[in-house]
Amino acid sequence: MLPLLLLLLRGRKSKKRTILLTGVSEAGKTALFSKLVYGKELESYTSIKENSGFYSVASKKLDIPIVDIPGNDRQRLQFWEKFKNEVRGIVFMVDSSKFQKDVKEVAELLFVLLTDPAIHGLKLALLVACNKQDITMSKSAKVIQTQLEKELNTLRVTRAASLDSTDSSGQMNRYFLGKEGKNFEFSQLSPIKVDFVECVCKSTGDRKADIRVVEEWIQKIA
Amino acid sequence: MLDLFTIFSKGGIVLWYFQGTCEAFGPPVNSLIKSIILQERGGDNSFSHESLTLKYKLDNEFELVFVVAYQNIIRLSYIDKFLDDVQKEFRDKYQDVLNTRNYGGDFEFTTEFRQILKNAKEESEAQGKNVKMRTFDESSKSKKTVNSMIKNAGTDDGNLSKKKTSGGTDGSPKKNKKKKKNKGGGNKGLPTNGVTEVQEEPVVSNGTVEENDIGEAEVGGTVQEETRMQKLIRRGIKVEPGRKKDVKKAPVKKGKQDRDWGINGNPRVDSSLDYSNPKQDTTADSEVAEDDVVKMERKNVGQSATIQNLVEESSDEEEVLEEEEVTLKQKAKPQKGSSYGLFSMFSGLVGSKKLTKEDMGPVMEKMRDHLIAKNVAQEIAEKLCDSVAKKLEGKVLGTFDRVATVVRAGMEESLVQILTPRRRVDILRDALEAKSHGRPYSITFCGVNGVGKSTNLAKICFWLVENNLRVLIAACDTFRAGAVEQLRTHHRRLNALHPTSKGSSQVVFLYEKGYGKDSAGIAMEAIKYGNQLVTLIVFTARDYNYDVVLIDTAGRMQDNEPLMKALTKLIKVNQPDLVLFVGEALVGNEAVDQLTKFNRALADFSDAQQPRLIDGIVLTKFDTIDDKVGAAISMTYTTGQPIVFVGTGQTYSDLRNLNAKAVINTLLKA
Numbered sequence: 001m002l003p004l005l006l007l008l009l010r011g012r013k014s015k016k017r018t019i020l021l022t023g024v025s026e027a028g029k030t031a032l033f034s035k036l037v038y039g040k041e042l043e044s045y046t047s048i049k050e051n052s053g054f055y056s057v058a059s060k061k062l063d064i065p066i067v068d069i070p071g072n073d074r075q076r077l078q079f080w081e082k083f084k085n086e087v088r089g090i091v092f093m094v095d096s097s098k099f100q101k102d103v104k105e106v107a108e109l110l111f112v113l114l115t116d117p118a119i120h121g122l123k124l125a126l127l128v129a130c131n132k133q134d135i136t137m138s139k140s141a142k143v144i145q146t147q148l149e150k151e152l153n154t155l156r157v158t159r160a161a162s163l164d165s166t167d168s169s170g171q172m173n174r175y176f177l178g179k180e181g182k183n184f185e186f187s188q189l190s191p192i193k194v195d196f197v198e199c200v201c202k203s204t205g206d207r208k209a210d211i212r213v214v215e216e217w218i219q220k221i222a
Numbered sequence: 223m224l225d226l227f228t229i230f231s232k233g234g235i236v237l238w239y240f241q242g243t244c245e246a247f248g249p250p251v252n253s254l255i256k257s258i259i260l261q262e263r264g265g266d267n268s269f270s271h272e273s274l275t276l277k278y279k280l281d282n283e284f285e286l287v288f289v290v291a292y293q294n295i296i297r298l299s300y301i302d303k304f305l306d307d308v309q310k311e312f313r314d315k316y317q318d319v320l321n322t323r324n325y326g327g328d329f330e331f332t333t334e335f336r337q338i339l340k341n342a343k344e345e346s347e348a349q350g351k352n353v354k355m356r357t358f359d360e361s362s363k364s365k366k367t368v369n370s371m372i373k374n375a376g377t378d379d380g381n382l383s384k385k386k387t388s389g390g391t392d393g394s395p396k397k398n399k400k401k402k403k404n405k406g407g408g409n410k411g412l413p414t415n416g417v418t419e420v421q422e423e424p425v426v427s428n429g430t431v432e433e434n435d436i437g438e439a440e441v442g443g444t445v446q447e448e449t450r451m452q453k454l455i456r457r458g459i460k461v462e463p464g465r466k467k468d469v470k471k472a473p474v475k476k477g478k479q480d481r482d483w484g485i486n487g488n489p490r491v492d493s494s495l496d497y498s499n500p501k502q503d504t505t506a507d508s509e510v511a512e513d514d515v516v517k518m519e520r521k522n523v524g525q526s527a528t529i530q531n532l533v534e535e536s537s538d539e540e541e542v543l544e545e546e547e548v549t550l551k552q553k554a555k556p557q558k559g560s561s562y563g564l565f566s567m568f569s570g571l572v573g574s575k576k577l578t579k580e581d582m583g584p585v586m587e588k589m590r591d592h593l594i595a596k597n598v599a600q601e602i603a604e605k606l607c608d609s610v611a612k613k614l615e616g617k618v619l620g621t622f623d624r625v626a627t628v629v630r631a632g633m634e635e636s637l638v639q640i641l642t643p644r645r646r647v648d649i650l651r652d653a654l655e656a657k658s659h660g661r662p663y664s665i666t667f668c669g670v671n672g673v674g675k676s677t678n679l680a681k682i683c684f685w686l687v688e689n690n691l692r693v694l695i696a697a698c699d700t701f702r703a704g705a706v707e708q709l710r711t712h713h714r715r716l717n718a719l720h721p722t723s724k725g726s727s728q729v730v731f732l733y734e735k736g737y738g739k740d741s742a743g744i745a746m747e748a749i750k751y752g753n754q755l756v757t758l759i760v761f762t763a764r765d766y767n768y769d770v771v772l773i774d775t776a777g778r779m780q781d782n783e784p785l786m787k788a789l790t791k792l793i794k795v796n797q798p799d800l801v802l803f804v805g806e807a808l809v810g811n812e813a814v815d816q817l818t819k820f821n822r823a824l825a826d827f828s829d830a831q832q833p834r835l836i837d838g839i840v841l842t843k844f845d846t847i848d849d850k851v852g853a854a855i856s857m858t859y860t861t862g863q864p865i866v867f868v869g870t871g872q873t874y875s876d877l878r879n880l881n882a883k884a885v886i887n888t889l890l891k892a
Contacts, residue, residue, distance in 0.1 A: 030233065038324075043247075044235050045251050046252045047232070047234035048233075070234075075260065075639060104648075158689075163867070163878055165881035
């Protein structure tokens with residue numbers, strides 16, 4: 001009985017407050033995490049476990065739990081499943097310098113996250129952080145937004161036509177992204193609010209790391 | 223020497239690193255993580271990336287990874303121990319910090335690291351020095367039991383055997399004799415009986431080399447070699463009876479060998495052939511030897527029996543250990559069962575326990591058997607269990623966790639990782655993309671005979687047509703009787719199901735050229751024929767606006783070289799967008815063989831720099847296997863490629879996506 005109570009208490013405490021850092025591999029999730037939580041830039045490799053820590057907002061006297069989940073394709077959905085029920089906001093990291101190459105993968109991940117039944121109808125905040133703006137060839141947030149919209153538009157058609165799964169439990173929950181009959185736009189996602197920002201998580205040479213916009217966003221939604 | 227040593231958390235945050243060369247910081251380690259740790263190939267802890275060899279160690283208690291990288295031309299014998307030492311030192315130093323999982327602090331480890339490295343180097347150098355000549359007493363020969371020398375008794379010169387037997391004739395037990403010998407050799411009075419020798423060895427070898435004692439010094443290896451020798455010797459004793467026979471034969475043989483005949487047919491009168499005197503000697507010797515042998519034998523009668531006993535005992539011991547384990551477990555279980563009281567809960571909170579390999583042993587064994595019973599290939603079940611054991615070793619068990627539950631959870635996690643595709647396969651999306659570029663999207667199906675290539679091709683065709691794509695089927699199976707007719711039937715049926723308005727061409731088109739006529743040159747013809755056919759097809763598809771080309775190939779056994787060459791050529795020339803391997807879910811161990819051989823053939827017979835390999839798997843006959851879903855795991859583990867489709871029946875609509883969760887649940891279900 002007692003452990004059950006404890007579990008309940010603990011469960012309630014951490015519920016729906018977490019900011020989840022997600023995105024494909026090598027987008028800069030762990031870099032952003034170390035900048036937010038430890039306040040400095042740390043070297044990092046491919047994560048095989050989540051990082052979790054707290055970001056303190058001085059003005060509101062709050063400690064916001066931040067979880068950085070692995071972005072490699074074998075694990076990202078597994079960890080998403082694990083943390084999706086505690087999410088208050090999602091920071092979706094995009095590597096702007098490699099966006100052209102990764103666009104399908106990025107869009108597909110975003111599609112899976114957005115169509116997950118666990119977040120339907122929730123008042124979530126989604127921040128698409130276009131990282132690595134210091135690299136010359138990187139795409140701007142505006143370009144990334146339009147390209148993602150276009151890609152998601154295609155994806156919702158092809159995904160709707162994908163086969164049933166072998167599970168005998170029957171139909172997959174097919175949620176249609178956006179408004180039917182219209183081209184997809186992020187604004188159709190309400191009540192999920194989507195923002196696009198540009199940031200730099202690692203200083204290179206004279207260009208300093210700049211994640212102020214991300215911090216502002218977190219403070220706003222906290 | 224070392225190019226890179228890095229310590230990072232499992233979350234990927236680097237805590238400390240040492241860089242020997244300026245390059246190679248990220249990519250080698252990332253590729254180690256992606257291709258070894260994430261693919262559950264963790265049984266072996268080394269990995270090579272370009273010119274580097276990487277070794278890693280997981281610390282599951284503090285969730286750390288230790289990676290060392292060095293040039294693979296250098297052989298560093300101390301690396302494994304060095305990794306262990308660094309891990310220990312690092313844990314000790316930062317235990318408190320690591321417990322809080324706070325990786326933001328400063329981890330200054332350079333001085334300790336250098337010290338450990340220096341020690342490791344010195345140690346290995348010291349070991350290297352041991353390769354020098356040793357005294358007789360240090361050599362493994364001095365430790366040989368007399369019994370093991372019996373073989374030499376007949377063949378060695380008489381002196382030696384006499385010397386030996388002089389000790390043995392008084393009937394004193396083996397140990398006594400040995401002690402005598404040791405004293406004579408000045409072995410610092412260390413007792414040397416079979417069991418303790420191994421541990422003593424370093425002490426002996428560290429001692430000064432007494433040069434005047436070099437009798438039969440042997441240029442031997444390190445301590446390990448010595449232990450190996452000891453084992454061999456002991457084994458030698460076990461097979462005593464066989465050896466005795468040799469011994470008896472040896473002197474007899476000696477008399478008959480090597481007679482040198484002169485040119486005229488008479489034995490050459492030569493001092494070397496003058497057996498008159500020495501011959502008597504030798505016979506005398508051999509008599510003596512045989513006498514000795516008999517004595518030895520007599521002694522061995524008792525001894526070998528005891529040794530055999532020992533062997534049995536040791537196995538007995540194992541059994542006893544196992545039994546103890548079992549009883550321990552049995553004891554532990556009821557304790558756990560009764561420990562749901564309030565107080566025991568708190569004691570449980572305090573007394574958390576680390577998971578060791580021994581704890582997991584029996585559970586892992588069971589898990590492995592379970593996987594095999596579910597049709598996972600044996601080899602893969604073993605690798606998986608090794609990898610999971612490595613992943614869990616050292617993990618701290620929670621209050622209410624049982625080993626079995628933890629292992630099961632770990633296995634589940636690993637299986638999910640394996641079944642989650644490494645790369646994106648979305649045929650519809652890619653077909654649309656290809657369409658927008660004005661070229662057809664082509665898929666080649668390959669596999670062994672009778673797995674259902676054509677049937678599933680037809681199902682996939684149906685699905686594509688349902689999604690408003692126009693499909694062209696290429697009948698490249700040009701030898702099995704009825705293969706083309708089969709496709710023709712499918713083609714007719716599919717078109718009948720999707721009638722088009724008049725004027726426009728049909729949604730499915732079958733491109734066929736009949737069968738190869740000459741059965742002898744069929745392989746050659748198939749290559750030519752296949753090529754012509756398919757290059758033509760792509761053009762045809764372009765002209766008639768077909769969006770997808772499905773290429774049906776003949777079934778072939780993985781060992782059939784000419785046919786595999788033909789397939790490779792077909793794939794090389796046509797460069798399909800997707801190469802699908804069709805495999806049936808019924809296979810067990812064979813799955814691994816098929817896939818590795820197909821992949822190898824595609825790699826070997828292709829002269830391209832980056833040969834096309836299998837991109838995905840179609841798992842067929844999934845409805846016939848009940849809960850034995852292991853083939854799915856075997857196949858994805860072997861290739862690392864995703865299962866794109868699952869065939870579940872006879873009709874066109876019996877095509878599914880794989881539900882990883884459902885498969886894993888069935889797999890782990892008792």
